[in-house]
Amino acid sequence: MESIIVILPLLVKMGIVVAVLLLLPLPLTWLERKIAAHIQQRPGPMRVGWHGLLQPLADAIKLLTKEDHIPMDADRLLFKMAPVVALVPPFVVFVAIPFGEPVQIFGSSYTLALSDMNVGLLFILAVSGIGVFGVILAGWASNSKYAVLGSLRSIAQMISYEIPMGFSVIGVVMLAGSMNLSDIVHAQDGLWNIVYQPIGFFVFFVAGLAEAQRIPFDLPEAEGDLGAGYHTEYSGIRFSLFMLAEYVVMVVLALLNALLFFGGWLGAPPFLPPALWLLLKTGFFIWVFMWFRFTFPRYRYDQLMSIGWKVLLPLSLLNILISGIFMF
């Protein structure tokens, strides 16, 4: 009986997170297309629903009913596995993300996180690193040179940018004295980390863009030279799983930016629930990502590497040094 009381809220929370994440790409694709359209001075989708609001639904139906094409000499098992492997880690990351203070419902207290673990930040970085396996498998299994090139690019990119990304949050961890995300947020009571850690934020943000493979670092799927990169050969529902993974990664990164550097749910105006305030901040970062996508060209492979190793990595080390000196 006791185990049910423990497990039931967990299941409910898991259900909510998964459902929200599965449905999230629908509004996000609409938003992305609308933002693109307005940046490019055109109306964007207008026909399906009010201002094209139902367009993502139509797209989803289209993607789900499309032929699931598997190339002839593909490694069928891995080809089918790849989208799932790409999708699972970004979902798992949400285990460790807190959305606010514990709430009281019917006299019992519930945390707004699946597990507010002590090594939360490290867990997030580690698990999101697994996401690259989906890309590797997709590239390898497709038996297409575009896909292999795309996945080789993305492996190199993800390994290179994980390092400055990990180093850039060390400053935050030093300030909070903990890797628990709730503690990190609490440590920002008063002044947000962006004030103390501008370099750290810059490195984290840029490395995050590269991890999420957004422009100007979207080389793995650079349309101009690789067709669609690692998912060139995918169609229908498997392709949409990759898209889903991409959007969830973007949400994760936006959330982390808000949690680590912008005070999480702290500082909410009185009329807003803190969780919503956090989501608003997240929305802002998602918007910034989209804004970038339709403004910047993309870097070349070697330029991307030299930015990662020669600019971001030294900067993140410098950030640790400066933080250390100030704390000392």
Added chain:
Amino acid sequence: MTEVTVVQETHDNSGFNREVLMNLGPQHPSTHGVLRLLLQMDGEIIERVDPHIGLLHRGTEKLAEHFTYTQIFPLTDRLDYLCPPSNNLGFALAVEKLLGIEAPVRAQYIRVIMAELSRISGHLLITGALPMDVGAMTSLLYTMREREMVMDLLEMISGVRMHTSFCRVGGVREDLPPGCTERIIEFCDIFTNRIADYEKLLLHNRIFLARVENIGNISARHAVALGLSGPNLRASGVDWDIRRDAPYEIYDRLEFEVITRKDGDCFDRWKCRVDEMRQSLRMIRQCVEQMPEGPVIVDDPKIAFPVDKDKLAHSMETHIHHFELAAFGFKVPAGEVYQAIEAPKGELGYYIISDGSEKPFRFKVRAPSFVNLQALCEHTTNMKYLADVIAMLGSLDPVMAEVDK
């Protein structure tokens, strides 16, 4: 894409597979049509580029041998479909040279206005497409917006947006519609600011510069040796423009600068075109100012329909000429001729051998894109990475319809 991929790995001495052949195109977002590139690559590094062309071959030159001279105009439209008026102009000039006639001055002005408008339309595409090839999607949408204005002007003049076929041997089909010159000037005013907008967006964009500066340099010597022409040649520092150096039509009456740049890299080729659009605007303004009144087609019943349509009702001779012209076309004296113009992409030449009949005996197009595409071989430039090939291809601005003819 995959079915034509030649899967072949070359082995070097160590027996270790390094080099991969990759098939870029013909269906690929960045090949500007149906160009197929066989790339020999060592990872991301390009070892060799081998363009395979001919996928859009429509036999223009052979077809032309069975068409009368007037019927060939629509064929020339479809060469460089971004700027049909200049293709028309080149062909009309070639035939006029054979016939030994010259179009009336007003017709020449109209032709030049249309040619320069189409130059803007052609250059606008690459102004937006090169940034898009390196990832900046929005610029293309902006330039397409302005290209639409050019299209509207062309439609106002000729009634068609794309394949205008407005030139005739000995002039143009009809006079400018009323109110057209005002619209053209209005466009010039708006467009000047828009060019400044593009430059503001891209000229100081570090990522864009990193992708195009010092990529795909072509030295002046190589540019000449390869036979490049147009902006691709001028970007390498060779000061050569047919409009100035071998003027045709009324270009000698216009004041304009020939834009040259120094380095001959992708950026210079792009910037050269952007600056040329400014010069085109200048020329269009001058044309509108200088344009005299008068007929728009030669008054020769054997070559052109009569300007005064009433004559048809009164003169039997006119009637006969009209019928012959409509039914069989006009005869062109035997001989051969080469006439080149400065088309947006470079030197567009028409070589015609006539046997004295209504149809050319041989019709040859010296298409600038075809020659310019030659520069896409790796040992003449400093391309290194796969992404550089894309930038290089974009900056050479080939139109595959013209390459394959």
Added chain:
Amino acid sequence: MEREFFLLLATVATGSGFLVVVAKDPIHSALALVACFVQIAALFILLGAPFLAVIQIFVYVGAVMVLFLFVIMMLNVRQEALTRFIPSGAIAAFVVTLVLAVEMGLLLSWSSDLHQLMAPAAEPPSVNALSLALFQDYLLPFEVASVILLVALVGAVILARDDEKADASPRRALHPAQGRVPGRVATPDTMPDILPDNGPDTGREPDNGPGTSGGMRR
């Protein structure tokens, strides 16, 4: 419940470990190894050491295995997968397996209290305790290890560089930066002298005739 979880994770770990050996495609076996590592990370959590679990995933799954796969993809091992690495390796493998099995059996029979092995630590080791151990108690071994790693890193870089320099395949000459031959510019007779001398001069004529610039080798 912990016991059931342990059994589940241990079974999957052993199974995927077996797959590593059995799988024919190196990519498959690398992936099986990934699965094995993830199970072991889960076992760490069961033992009350989440930090170690996360590090396990971070280092082994996120970095080491990704590099493994990277290398496997770079080298085309699909053909080589079927050829044996060591001739008559089966016998050696069998001997080693036998020795290991005997060893394990002996260990199992000697240790009477196996349940101790899977008992969680009394107090979950915190990050503080770990770092104190690393940076205070065992500082010297830690520093020595890092110096050794650094040396290995530098060595690898030097090896890779030498390889690059020694690589004198003809394609290098195709790039203007490497293949420049000063003072040997062949100018076509017709070329006017007014041309500005700019850009990279490769010292080669663009037209190398049908032999060199023609079609691909097939």
